Amino acid sequence: MPIRTNELQMAPLPAELVAPQPPLSGRALAERITAERRAQLRRQISTYIDKLVPGRRRVLEIGCGHGHFLTAYACAFPDHDCLGIDYSRERIEKARRKVERNRVANAHFLLGAVQDLLAVLPDTLKFDRVFILYPDPWPKRRHRKNRLMQPPFLDQLATFVRAGGELFFRTDHEEYFAQARSVVAEHPQWRLLTDFAWPFEHPTVFQERTPTHHSFAAVRTSPARQ
Numbered sequence: 001m002p003i004r005t006n007e008l009q010m011a012p013l014p015a016e017l018v019a020p021q022p023p024l025s026g027r028a029l030a031e032r033i034t035a036e037r038r039a040q041l042r043r044q045i046s047t048y049i050d051k052l053v054p055g056r057r058r059v060l061e062i063g064c065g066h067g068h069f070l071t072a073y074a075c076a077f078p079d080h081d082c083l084g085i086d087y088s089r090e091r092i093e094k095a096r097r098k099v100e101r102n103r104v105a106n107a108h109f110l111l112g113a114v115q116d117l118l119a120v121l122p123d124t125l126k127f128d129r130v131f132i133l134y135p136d137p138w139p140k141r142r143h144r145k146n147r148l149m150q151p152p153f154l155d156q157l158a159t160f161v162r163a164g165g166e167l168f169f170r171t172d173h174e175e176y177f178a179q180a181r182s183v184v185a186e187h188p189q190w191r192l193l194t195d196f197a198w199p200f201e202h203p204t205v206f207q208e209r210t211p212t213h214h215s216f217a218a219v220r221t222s223p224a225r226q
């Protein structure tokens with residue numbers, strides 16, 4: 001059934017739902033949020049799930065900012081269901097206005113920390129493709145623990161990506177690029193691709209500000225047989 005653009009409107013979340021979160025283990029992630037907060041996130045997620053068209057490829061962008069990339073991607077791939085997540089209220093509201101204005105029915109945006117949203121997403125929902133574009137590099141050594149690309153987050157993300165699903169990562173920050181690539185290379189549920197084509201080029205806001213960037217791609221490996 002086609003998605004109606006007027007259904008994309010979602011009430012903004014209260015400010016306390018949206019806050020930068022340090023990486024935690026999968027169990028700690030699930031336990032950290034209160035029952036009330038979990039219920040609020042679930043309500044937001046169910047609005048998204050209700051609009052999914054069965055059988056379509058599902059695409060996730062983490063830290064989607066104003067949604068420039070994902071909106072352009074959704075227009076280029078009208079048969080993919082696209083979800084953008086960001087914890088900036090102002091950016092998500094802007095992204096929602098953009099898809100409404102352009103009548104893009106297959107792009108959806110959720111407000112919240114990705115760790116919290118994934119902690120309450122049903123694990124029957126699997127994505128085929130994930131983009132992480134210009135994640136915050138946290139350049140100071142003492143802040144590196146806040147970086148997204150760490151083993152507990154890759155564990156959590158792997159639950160929501162089908163075997164063979166793809167992860168595309170891009171940044172202009174050389175040191176973060178090297179660290180993220182090596183964390184993915186060493187993770188048992190992901191395999192780095194040595195030869196890959198970037199599936200869709202459309203500069204993000206941060207990409208437009210930088211002269212060069214570095215990209216890698218990985219696939220979700222099949223779970224080991226019991």
Ligand SMILES: C[S@@+](CC[C@H](N)C(=O)[O-])C[C@H]1O[C@@H](n2cnc3c(N)ncnc32)[C@H](O)[C@@H]1O
Pocket residue numbers: 020021062063064065066085086087088091112113114115133134135136148204205206207
């Ligand atoms: C450097 S900006 C890049 C935005 C966009 N991808 C681009 O390339 O223009 C990083 C974005 O990630 C979001 N972000 C950082 N950590 C996040 C988290 N844990 N959950 C959700 N969004 C997050 C920030 O709010 C910000 O919009």
